[in-house]
Amino acid sequence: MKGVLLVNLGSPDSPTPKDVKPYLDEFLMDERVIDTPQWLRNIIVRGIILRTRPKKSAEAYAKIWWKEGSPLIVISQRFAEKVGKLTKMPVALGMRYGSMTINKALQELNEKGVDEVLLVPLYPHYAMSSYETVVVKTIQEQQENFPKIKITTLPAFYKNEEYIKVLSESIAKGLKGFDYDHILFSYHGIPERHIRKNDPTRFHCKIDGNCCNANSVAHHTCYRHQCFDTTKRVKAYLNLHENKVSNSFQSRLPNDPWLKPYTDFEFERLAKEGKKNLAVVTAAFVSDCLETLEEIAMEGKNQFQEAGGENYIHIPCLNDDDAWVEVMAKWVNEWEKNGALPV
Template sequence: MQNNNKQGVLLVNLGTPDEATAPAVKRFLSQFLHDHRVVDMTRWLWCPILHGVILPIRAPKVAKLYQTVWMEDGSPLMVYSQRQARKLRDLLDMPVELGMTYGNPSLQTGVEALLAKGVEEVIVLPLYPQYSGTTTAAVSDGLTKAFKNIPVMPSFKFIRDYHEHPLYIKALASSVRRSWEEKGRGDYLLCSYHGIPQRLADNGDVYPKHCERTTELLGQELGLTKEQIGMTYQSRFGREEWLKPYTDKTLEALPAKGIKKLDIMAPAFSSDCLETLEEISEQCCEIFEENGGTSFSYIPCLNDDDLHIEMMAHLIKS
């Protein structure tokens, strides 16, 4: 039976500060780190630590890092997300709006913008290829809150993940081949994924399995052996154990194993952001070269690449 409801798309990403200033970063981090999905510590214990120690120290430091990657039109994540939405809107010829789990535009703002255009069925596409309770499920939580404030809730469809979608793998492989053509090919391709606490995986989060599957399929698509491609986890925070192997520790060890020329990419990020442009491209490069690496090539995220947009369109149509 044909669905005659007018459809629209809500593209969702994590979010970003409005400005590269300490107050804006503090506002953003406060909302982000208050989410139980991100930090599940008891609130009476966590909130004094967050507001008394972490935010006052971390916000000014993170703001300075943002200043190094900030673009003319805003933060990289926002600039690329806006480009993705525009391209997808043109390709699908239907309303497409952005909504961020944290910061602006909010999920509620995105949904309301779609409803104002007469949309009755919202297709929600969180731009997290690999599912995790810390990211994808947080979008679902945020939508539930947003719908509470909307008089008539629209029907909606939720795309949970696309970690092994053939078009996603082809888009990743295309970005690697393009880098090889432009900058030459390294000895090894390292896929660095954003980490989560090991405890969450032990409790059933499928995120590491999805990351492993993406890496396996990418290796197959590129014709790489297990000695030519690997995966690690970055951006750990706090003292508890996170998913291993850690990106920084791996980069320290690779040159001693004869891998002096490295290609590195971040398949879990759909848009370049602080964690890719500053942490990987700059910090990780320094670590690798300080330990004997001679060539470090960062392969950008898929951003608004045409193959990436085509993959999104395919997910939405199907």
């Protein structure tokens, strides 16, 4: 019997330092998130970051927390329920970090008699700190606890035509009535070394402004290229003016080169260049979360306006939009019927 496992990032159980601390510990101690030797990761995370970050992060979570709970969890649950109504297969939801574990989701499917699972990392792009860690963790759980279950993984869908269509039309809906000067596609940042580590050729990814445009097998696992490609495809679909669209990368740790340009720097630059009306798209995420609702929708707006900008909107993620649900249901049903995966 076949079933579907949807996996998103995760969330602390409450917006309190007590619950945020163990969540951050699990997240930041992941070797695919902070990819240093474990002894150094221990010093960075447990000796430095966790001494101050839980309180600050809890305050940020409190700003965006819903009555029903964490926005990321609530949205993901709504999405999973809607997909479940459009397929005959059992659909389970797990999180890479936090109490809604992948193990629990696999156990739920196992108890329903599922022995073949389609794993769906809810990330459009391939990165070792998001897509890859979900796949690795799921396979580890399967091998250790559910050896009779077969896992098939949905590929990163950043350039799939059906995904680009629903993303583009969602953006167009968000832009309706807003006379923008500029649209900034803000993707989640990752360290530059992650790009080089995921380069199977070991020489293509130079992050020099040219490599992302030159055809290479490296693009299959290059987060930077995939982000730029998503923007390019949306821009073409919506016929957006070349000079009114740009990319940036949000979130980073200090003293380490991460993908550029940095989103917060772009807010200031665009405002000082005279852009008064800015729309921001967070296309690295399919579900709104702390990084979109607090970092971009709230803090980003403040940064842009303090630098001289005036009107600012954050366009919501796809969340549980019916058109997005229908696309995902189509993908899982095609896999159930004939083993086909989207390209």
